[in-house]
Amino acid sequence: MNETLKKEIETLVRLQQIELEMIRLQQEVDKVENEKKGLAARLAAFESALEADRLALAQVQQQCTDLEQEIQVVNDRIIKSNETLRMVKTNKEYQVLLREVDDNKKRKNGLEDHVLTLYEQREAAEVRLKETEAQYLELKQQILAEQAKIDELTMDDREQLAELEEQQRSIGESLNPALLNRFRRIARMNQGQAVARISDETCMGCFMNVPPQLCIEVQRGNQMISCPQCSRILYHIDEE
Numbered sequence: 508m509n510e511t512l513k514k515e516i517e518t519l520v521r522l523q524q525i526e527l528e529m530i531r532l533q534q535e536v537d538k539v540e541n542e543k544k545g546l547a548a549r550l551a552a553f554e555s556a557l558e559a560d561r562l563a564l565a566q567v568q569q570q571c572t573d574l575e576q577e578i579q580v581v582n583d584r585i586i587k588s589n590e591t592l593r594m595v596k597t598n599k600e601y602q603v604l605l606r607e608v609d610d611n612k613k614r615k616n617g618l619e620d621h622v623l624t625l626y627e628q629r630e631a632a633e634v635r636l637k638e639t640e641a642q643y644l645e646l647k648q649q650i651l652a653e654q655a656k657i658d659e660l661t662m663d664d665r666e667q668l669a670e671l672e673e674q675q676r677s678i679g680e681s682l683n684p685a686l687l688n689r690f691r692r693i694a695r696m697n698q699g700q701a702v703a704r705i706s707d708e709t710c711m712g713c714f715m716n717v718p719p720q721l722c723i724e725v726q727r728g729n730q731m732i733s734c735p736q737c738s739r740i741l742y743h744i745d746e747e
């Protein structure tokens with residue numbers, strides 16, 4: 508048995524275990540990150556609704572102000588006409604002004620009815636905005652709590668992942684670059700698995716039979732043997 512080869516294969520097996528565990532952990536972390544993103548998207552959607560309610564209130568507030576100013580203008584006209592009315596000399600002038608006052612009063616009444624409707628709308632918009640704000644704050648707190656919980660749950664996974672990355676790096680540096688390249692190439696073809704145990708003349712990577720002569724070569728351990736079916740580097744463990 509070639510001791511260097513034995514050590515190399517042991518190292519590759521260890522590297523593979525590390526990398527498969529890293530993939531598993533990364534999937535866990537990704538899943539949780541997606542959950543967090545989903546929560547953030549929900550909050551963002553609610554923020555848009557809140558913004559729409561704010562805008563609706565601002566618009567109706569502006570309409571109220573505009574209308575109040577218009578009423579003020581009409582009212583000023585009525586006051587002015589009434590003052591003039593006291594000073595006119597002819598009946599004809601009097602009649603004209605009286606009609607003018609009358610028209611403006613009608614106009615003012617119409618505007619006042621309209622502004623009352625707008626006040627109701629403004630009040631409704633204020634109530635709606637307050638409700639939305641309260642719901643938003645509640646949702647925000649809920650989501651922040653959920654995100655914090657998620658972070659806590661994956662803390663161990665993240666720490667473990669960082670540790671495994673460090674191990675992967677140091678093993679990679681310790682290996683012969685040509686061997687590491689071979690390992691990487693085979694792993695890419697086989698969902699991250701570049702080494703496979705041989706058991707009962709079967710490759711445990713692809714579960715195909717390995718010719719007896721090759722099995723013997725693997726057991727002897729004098730050279731690196733690949734599975735003829737899946738190309739994984741084969742190794743043997745004595746099953747006693």
Ligand SMILES: [Zn+2]
Nearest residue numbers: 710713734737
């Ligand atoms: Zn195989």
